[in-house]
Amino acid sequence: MNYNVLVSDPLAEEGIEILRQFCTVDEKIGLSEDELVAIIGEYDALIVRSGTEVTARVIEAASKMKYIGRAGAGVDNIDTDAATRKGIIVANAPEGNTLAATEHTMAMMLSLARRIPSANVSLKKGEWKRSRFIGVEMNEKTLGVVGFGRIGREVAKRAQSFNMRVVAYDPFITPERGAQFGVEMMTVEDLFKVADVITVHTPLIKETTHLINTDSIATMKDGVRIINCARGGIIDENALAAAVASGKVAGAAIDVFEEEPPTNSPLFDLDNVIVTPHLGASTVEAQKNVAESIAHQCIDVLKGGAAKYVVNAPMIPPELQETIEPYARLAEKMGRLASQVVDGAITKVEVTYAGDLIDMRQNLKMVTRMAIKGILDPILQMPINIVNAEFVARERGIAVAETTTEESHGFKNLISLTIRTTKGEETISGSVFGKNRVRIVAIGEFTMDLIPAGSIVISHHIDKPGVIGPTATVLGRNNINIGGMQVGRVKAGDEAIMVLNVDSEVPDAVMEEMRSVPGIISATFATL
Numbered sequence: 001m002n003y004n005v006l007v008s009d010p011l012a013e014e015g016i017e018i019l020r021q022f023c024t025v026d027e028k029i030g031l032s033e034d035e036l037v038a039i040i041g042e043y044d045a046l047i048v049r050s051g052t053e054v055t056a057r058v059i060e061a062a063s064k065m066k067y068i069g070r071a072g073a074g075v076d077n078i079d080t081d082a083a084t085r086k087g088i089i090v091a092n093a094p095e096g097n098t099l100a101a102t103e104h105t106m107a108m109m110l111s112l113a114r115r116i117p118s119a120n121v122s123l124k125k126g127e128w129k130r131s132r133f134i135g136v137e138m139n140e141k142t143l144g145v146v147g148f149g150r151i152g153r154e155v156a157k158r159a160q161s162f163n164m165r166v167v168a169y170d171p172f173i174t175p176e177r178g179a180q181f182g183v184e185m186m187t188v189e190d191l192f193k194v195a196d197v198i199t200v201h202t203p204l205i206k207e208t209t210h211l212i213n214t215d216s217i218a219t220m221k222d223g224v225r226i227i228n229c230a231r232g233g234i235i236d237e238n239a240l241a242a243a244v245a246s247g248k249v250a251g252a253a254i255d256v257f258e259e260e261p262p263t264n265s266p267l268f269d270l271d272n273v274i275v276t277p278h279l280g281a282s283t284v285e286a287q288k289n290v291a292e293s294i295a296h297q298c299i300d301v302l303k304g305g306a307a308k309y310v311v312n313a314p315m316i317p318p319e320l321q322e323t324i325e326p327y328a329r330l331a332e333k334m335g336r337l338a339s340q341v342v343d344g345a346i347t348k349v350e351v352t353y354a355g356d357l358i359d360m361r362q363n364l365k366m367v368t369r370m371a372i373k374g375i376l377d378p379i380l381q382m383p384i385n386i387v388n389a390e391f392v393a394r395e396r397g398i399a400v401a402e403t404t405t406e407e408s409h410g411f412k413n414l415i416s417l418t419i420r421t422t423k424g425e426e427t428i429s430g431s432v433f434g435k436n437r438v439r440i441v442a443i444g445e446f447t448m449d450l451i452p453a454g455s456i457v458i459s460h461h462i463d464k465p466g467v468i469g470p471t472a473t474v475l476g477r478n479n480i481n482i483g484g485m486q487v488g489r490v491k492a493g494d495e496a497i498m499v500l501n502v503d504s505e506v507p508d509a510v511m512e513e514m515r516s517v518p519g520i521i522s523a524t525f526a527t528l
């Protein structure tokens, strides 16, 4: 199968070469939103950097799209919610440019401290003004790192080699973890108070938008220096410009802007502000790394596999993928069956894992999502997959719970799926035998050994003579062949279950006829 891939931002040739081995690649740089909307329907995959705004409108028009790859770290230019809703995998290449962004941050810090950009311009103009460009040393200064992730940590290491004291703020990093890097974790308020230089390395999210603003700048040390090589918008540019102009902030180094490219930034008029046009990731090495990573992931997804750095779906470590696959397949079948046998609107789905699965609990999210896919597929028109399953369920008001239990009822592994509806609930249990033999082992309280495939008829009936025969006769009379049969009961004379594997679809009229057999309580046709 030939796939079409659109590359809409500059991508290193190494990545293009990898894509070409498997796909037709169109490189179209600098498209407007309208232009993108007009052509996106032809493509199976889209690869971008920070230049392309992948809006909900673009995603809506992407009728064949399976994969959006971000050749870099930040995905804030992609409407991942819209992609998730549509079941499109969004992946990034978060590790490939870490060191490039780190080194750019260090370059910015030293350029700022020693005023290199202004000195360079001055000398080239024919001036020799040594006293005008007196700098400051970083030795023994305090560096405040906001966001102690991949780049924040690497910046910290390098700053320590300059004999700086490094403090950091990151609500998701423990003081112990910080201490492993020789870094004191503190509140952002304390960091602002003690830092001589502040550098931000967070994503742009609600909590970090305008984190540095007029009020927070007022709490900082006089003469503080501020660096942003993360995302425009973490700093309020107008507030920063005013603070630099007043002398409160001695200087700032900015690689990223609220609007890119920036038009009329107030920062451009200030000598003590140095700027670069979003160059953090722009090294030969980083661009090769991210292009290769995003191209390999693209091919993996188009071939039906999983991407390594999925942003909007559960990630399964490669070494566990083979082990998890049969459970995911089983869960989907259980979901399909459950959805067809229940009555009423679904309000809650609960998936419980037991036996060997308990040890895999970190990686069962994908199995749960496959169960939801199985439940929603027969009900909805839209394609459901592991990317959008939970999202769509939530949107429809279905609560999803995932739990584990020690009680495996003698099975080596056991998945139990309970669907609660406005009219009642049903539990279906399944197990994987050996490496990949999947079986449904119970419907409600009735045990069985059912291969979850093909078409089946499930009936509940009174356990008494003269029910099973006439039911089978109804099918026979209507030319429907029975390939297999299982009957189960908990107690003789009570309610019993019958599961018939049938070779063709059973029309509604025939199902009605079955339901009228004396002793039949309910009968449902399902395809697995």
Ligand SMILES: NC(=O)C1=CN([C@@H]2O[C@H](COP(=O)(O)OP(=O)(O)OC[C@H]3O[C@@H](n4cnc5c(N)ncnc54)[C@H](O)[C@@H]3O)[C@@H](O)[C@H]2O)C=CC1
Pocket (backbone or CB within 6 Å): 072, 073, 074, 075, 094, 097, 098, 101, 146, 147, 148, 149, 150, 151, 152, 169, 170, 171, 172, 173, 201, 202, 203, 204, 207, 208, 229, 230, 231, 255, 256, 278, 279, 280, 281, 282
């Ligand atoms: N200028 C450029 O060209 C480049 C910019 N970047 C940007 O740099 C930033 C950092 O990238 P990485 O270190 O790779 O990401 P990362 O995901 O490894 O680290 C981000 C850190 O921010 C922390 N964080 C989240 N919310 C926070 C909050 N409210 N306050 C403080 N910390 C918070 C997270 O816990 C995490 O440790 C991202 O915005 C990324 O897009 C990355 C590469 C190149």
Ligand SMILES: O=C(O)C(=O)COP(=O)(O)O
Pocket (backbone or CB within 6 Å): 049, 050, 051, 071, 072, 073, 074, 075, 097, 278, 279, 280, 281, 282
């Ligand atoms: O990776 C990131 O988050 C970056 O900001 C790099 O952006 P770019 O790929 O150079 O447009």
